[in-house]
Amino acid sequence: DVKVTQSSRYLVKRTGEKVFLECVQDMDHENMFWYRQDPGLGLRLIYFSYDVKMKEKGDIPEGYSVSREKKERFSLILESASTNQTSMYLCAAISQRGSGYTFGSGTRLTVV
Amino acid sequence: KNQVEQSPQSLIILEGKNCTLQCNYTVSPFSNLRWYKQDTGRGPVSLTIMTFSENTKSNGRYTATLDADTKQSSLHITASQLSDSASYICVVSAKTGNQFYFGTGTSLTVIP
Numbered sequence: 712d713v714k715v716t717q718s719s720r721y722l723v724k725r726t727g728e729k730v731f732l733e734c735v736q737d738m739d740h741e742n743m744f745w746y747r748q749d750p751g752l753g754l755r756l757i758y759f760s761y762d763v764k765m766k767e768k769g770d771i772p773e774g775y776s777v778s779r780e781k782k783e784r785f786s787l788i789l790e791s792a793s794t795n796q797t798s799m800y801l802c803a804a805i806s807q808r809g810s811g812y813t814f815g816s817g818t819r820l821t822v823v
Numbered sequence: 824k825n826q827v828e829q830s831p832q833s834l835i836i837l838e839g840k841n842c843t844l845q846c847n848y849t850v851s852p853f854s855n856l857r858w859y860k861q862d863t864g865r866g867p868v869s870l871t872i873m874t875f876s877e878n879t880k881s882n883g884r885y886t887a888t889l890d891a892d893t894k895q896s897s898l899h900i901t902a903s904q905l906s907d908s909a910s911y912i913c914v915v916s917a918k919t920g921n922q923f924y925f926g927t928g929t930s931l932t933v934i935p
Contacts, residue, residue: 753912
């Protein structure tokens with residue numbers, strides 16, 4: 712199985728800070744995704760990337776940007792963190808065949 | 824509209840008892856359906872994947888069923904254990920465009 716690693720399990724940041732969430736996968740998969748997960752709302756897609764330097768907006772891209780300079784790494788950037796971005800962030804990767812996601816362990820971000 | 828609905832939203836059962844979680848979907852054209860288990864504070868982990876031609880698939884004490892005609896799936900947990908306490912998420916993929924649709928999950932609590 713592909714392994715997806717998120718660099719931090721827990722993060723606490725101040726309002727207005729620039730925040731980087733890193734995600735690395737080890738199976739050369741083309742597609743990578745960033746979700747946030749909130750109680751009662753399930754998983755919502757922020758951004759995804761289907762190749763190096765390629766990115767597509769998901770359902771809730773406002774306040775976020777992404778970077779994919781290398782195939783194995785997909786970064787989520789909060790340009791100016793706000794309290795409503797307090798959430799669990801999940802990264803996922805999938806092969807071009809599309810048989811299913813593999814998720815990272817998640818990053819619990821708290822913005823104070 | 825492609826949607827995935829799960830029920831119940833939450834469930835509390837006694838250790839050792841069985842339970843069944845439901846997933847109804849309207850995704851078309853259907854490719855496959857996955858059940859994920861998500862422990863608190865962690866990323867989702869795949870339990871089973873069901874394709875169109877599969878009716879039943881087991882993974883230890885977890886048994887998933889799929890009725891592609893009625894677009895319903897269930898996840899049956901036998902002889903529940905405290906470690907089964909988690910959220911269970913149903914994810915349906917469409918054949919076109921690498922589209923994935925998430926249910927909001929069922930929160931299961933197993934009590935001694």
